[in-house]
Amino acid sequence: MTAAAALMLTACGSDNNAGPASTSASGAASSSSAECGGKNSLTAEGSTAQQNAIAEFNKVWGQVCAGKTLAYNPTGSGAGVDQFIAKQVDIAGSDSALKDDQVAKAAERCGGNEAWNLPLVFGxxxxxxxxxxxxxxxxxxxxxxxxxxxxxxxxxxxxxxxxxxxxxxxxxxxxxxxxxxxxxxxxxxxxxxxxxxxxxxxxxxxxxxxxxxxxxxxxxxxxxxxxxxxxxxxxxxxxxxxxxxxxxxxxxxxxxxxxxxxxxxxxxxVDTATFKGEGNDLTLDLDALYASKEAGSYPLMLATYEIVCSKGYDADTAAAVKSFLTVAANEGQANLSAAGYVPLPAAFKERLLKSVDAIA
Missing domain, CATH: 3.40.190.10 (Periplasmic binding protein-like II)
Structure with missing residues (x-):
């Protein structure tokens, strides 16, 4: 199934509008802030909204960290969260943060530790x-x-x-x-x-x-x-x-x-979006954005999250998750605009990388 999902991701990536990776991304192995340790293959499932962004992140991750790949199955946000909770995948992709009734289940999946909602891109x-x-x-x-x-x-x-x-x-x-x-x-x-x-x-x-x-x-x-x-x-x-x-x-x-x-x-x-809290869970408050009447602002946006364990992975999985997210937040943002997404603002990126670094 993992092999099939990897092939699906490759196909999705081949017909998007992102184009080839930039020179800075493709040649970033020596300057990237990402560590390339941990296992070579991760699994993820969920949001179809983010599948083309994930394809871009996966491509750049393989360039920065040779041999690394993420198999992503775009089944929808609800299915992705369910599979994450069931320990069938390492990461859930979702266009909305965990609901109240999912928080405890996700923590149980993470060995009694909090699961974090980490926004990687706006769409x-x-x-x-x-x-x-x-x-x-x-x-x-x-x-x-x-x-x-x-x-x-x-x-x-x-x-x-x-x-x-x-x-x-x-x-x-x-x-x-x-x-x-x-x-x-x-x-x-x-x-x-x-x-x-x-x-x-x-x-x-x-x-x-x-x-x-x-x-x-x-x-x-x-x-x-x-x-x-x-x-x-x-x-x-x-x-x-x-x-x-x-x-x-x-x-x-x-x-x-x-x-x-x-x-x-x-x-x-996107500049009007704010975080709901001060910790490492980065759930966003988009209500002000949706209700905005500001001239020249397109209000119908979503933030697409990667839902991960703050702790509870084995060491190889934790290292690989951190590596993937670090590359996605840095080199992976370069070509998102051409694929129909909005790259993370600098302030969001800074908060995100702090949370990624705290994954244990």
Missing amino acids: PVALAFNVEGVDKLVVNGDVLAKIFQGQISKWNDPAIAALNEGVNLPDAGITPIYRSDSSGTTDNFQKYLGAAAPGAWTKGAGKEFQGGAGEGAQKSSGVVQAIQATPGSIGYVEKGFAQQAGLPYVQIDSGAGAVELTDETTQKA
């Missing part, structure tokens, strides 16, 4: 759409909440038309596309709706979609395929997947004008 979530004759579309939180609850069901609805003056919106039905598997992207999308449109979104958050409207699809790739195949559809998916598929995605108006999803607008949003 903007795109609202990709397939509407005949429309290549530019503006929405806001209220409209999105009502679309994904089924209260707005036509593309020429007055609420959408008011945001798209001069656009010839068709008298056609809307089909929302959502993740049918347990997904951290779903959790972040629903948290955004709750913060951006508290009067309209009444369904709460969580890794299972609560909106009750539309059609479900498995994994990020399944959402993209469903949007491509369904005229009149709109769905939430990580920017890199929409970008690779050539799908258009919406601009979001949070009250200060329509904002495109670009490197600049997502970086501005």
Whole structure:
């Protein structure tokens, strides 16, 4: 299974937009801060949102530390956490931090030690759409909440038309596309709706979609395929997947004008994110980001975490986990923008490396 997962990771990496590693990454063996000890192979499972970022990290890790590889199985955040708790993988990839009911189970898996949520990369979530004759579309939180609850069901609805003056919106039905598997992207999308449109979104958050409207699809790739195949559809998916598929995605108006999803607008949003605590667990508070009305800031973001044991690994596994995370936080960030992600700000990176160094 590990071999198959490694092959899957290689395939995922081959069709992303990250391109070859930079000269500084590929030649960094002598200058990298990473130790290259521990076992040569790690296993991880979870978020499909981060699979292209993990492919980049894995490639660079093998360049910095010859012979090292991580086999990543992109089954979704919920499955990744379950497999981590069950001791089937060394690392869980998740687009949301451990929930209260998972913390004790994760600690048990780690030999009675705390499991840490360590954000490695930020990823903007795109609202990709397939509407005949429309290549530019503006929405806001209220409209999105009502679309994904089924209260707005036509593309020429007055609420959408008011945001798209001069656009010839068709008298056609809307089909929302959502993740049918347990997904951290779903959790972040629903948290955004709750913060951006508290009067309209009444369904709460969580890794299972609560909106009750539309059609479900498995994994990020399944959402993209469903949007491509369904005229009149709109769905939430990580920017890199929409970008690779050539799908258009919406601009979001949070009250200060329509904002495109670009490197600049997502970086501005990331700058508003904060940590929830002062320790080595780096769970982020994104509520202020989601509710922000700041001009030029794209608010629909997720932080993708690696969930690891603070203690409780055997020595070879602990050394390898630290090596992988150190390379990912340093050399691995260089090519993320081209793959649709936002590299870690310097202050986040400093905190992250301190936590990685504390893994025992």
